[in-house]
Amino acid sequence: MTEAATSAAPALSEKARAVLGKRNLIFVGLMGAGKSAIGRLVAQSLSIPFIDTDAEIEKVSRMTISELFAAYGETEFRALETRVIERLLRGGPRVVSTGGGAFINENTRHQIKIGGISIWLKADLDVLWERVNKRDHRPLLKTENPRQTLENLMIQRYPIYAEADVTVLSENVRKDVMVNEVLAAVANLSGESELPSEGELQ
Ligand SMILES: Nc1ncnc2c1ncn2[C@@H]1O[C@H](COP(=O)(O)OP(=O)(O)OP(=O)(O)O)[C@@H](O)[C@H]1O
Ligand SMILES: O=C(O)C1=C[C@@H](O)[C@@H](O)[C@H](O)C1
Ligand SMILES: [Mg+2]
Incomplete structure (x- = not known):
């Protein structure tokens, strides 16, 4: 176990785990x-499996996300993403971290909404830019002005991410602080009637 995983208060992890029941916890956001x-660390704290949908897509296709975009285009990538996420959401509880566009696709968003508790990690442009500009593996940001592209995506997508069950601000604080904020937000959901019931899950 990592330091971050062990540092979450056990009572908080237990409460969040109880709220989750058989439901998945699904991270969405840019x-x-x-x-x-953060998803990986939250899964460790909850002692449930973690899956990253981008990594799973790369595994099943034996191609990188960039190669998939280049070979088949975004539309085909989204169709594959929907199928993979639908499969991964069966048989929870799991923590599922999605790719940035997953919740924006209507079909995938529907799967996520019925598959568990969705959680939007919401960050401002400076935070996102500082993190993504260090690497160039994100096909949507291979533009003349990637910072502007990221800002445009924020404008288009933030109203849709806002449909998630929970929103947690993602700031430049230590990862274990973020983990605790996520666990607290989930723990506080007890009694919310809008969430998919465990009985509805496949
Ligand atoms: N609270 C944090 N403090 C500092 N760095 C962070 C924090 N959260 C994430 N990071 C770092 O920011 C980078 C991007 O994070 P991550 O890959 O988890 O983003 P993502 O939401 O999964 O993005 P994508 O949609 O492209 O998969 C990573 O290097 C990660 O370690
Ligand atoms: O925001 C997006 O649309 C994407 C984010 C990444 O996680 C990958 O899923 C892919 O690069 C597309
Ligand atoms: Mg990711």
Whole structure:
């Protein structure tokens, strides 16, 4: 176990785990929000499996996301993403970190909404940019002005991410602080009637 995983208060992890039941916890949000990094640590704290949908797509296709975009285009990538996520959401509980565009696709968003509790890691442009500009593996940001592209995506997507069950601000604080904020937000959901019931899950 990592330091971050062990540092979450056990009572908080237990409460969040109880709220989750058989439901998945599904991270959504823009590139660089921390879905993969924080999702992995949250799964460790909850002692449930972690899956990253981008990594799973790369595994099943034996191609990188960039190669998939280049060979088949975004539309085909989204169709594959929907199928993979639908499969991964069966048989929870799991923590599932999605790719940045997954919740924007109507079909995938529907799967996520019925598959568990969705959590939006919301970050401002400076935070996202500082994190994503260090690497160039994100095909949507291979533009003349990637910072502007990221800002345009924020404008288009933030109203849709806002449909998630929970929103947690992703700031430049230590990852274990983020993990605790996520666990607290989930723990506080007890009694919310809008969430998909465990009985509805496949
Ligand atoms: N709270 C944090 N503090 C500092 N760095 C962070 C924090 N959260 C994430 N990071 C770092 O930011 C980078 C991007 O995070 P991550 O890959 O988890 O984003 P993502 O939301 O999964 O993006 P994508 O949609 O592209 O998969 C990583 O290097 C990660 O370690
Ligand atoms: O924001 C997006 O649309 C994407 C984010 C990444 O996680 C990958 O899923 C892919 O690069 C597309
Ligand atoms: Mg990721």
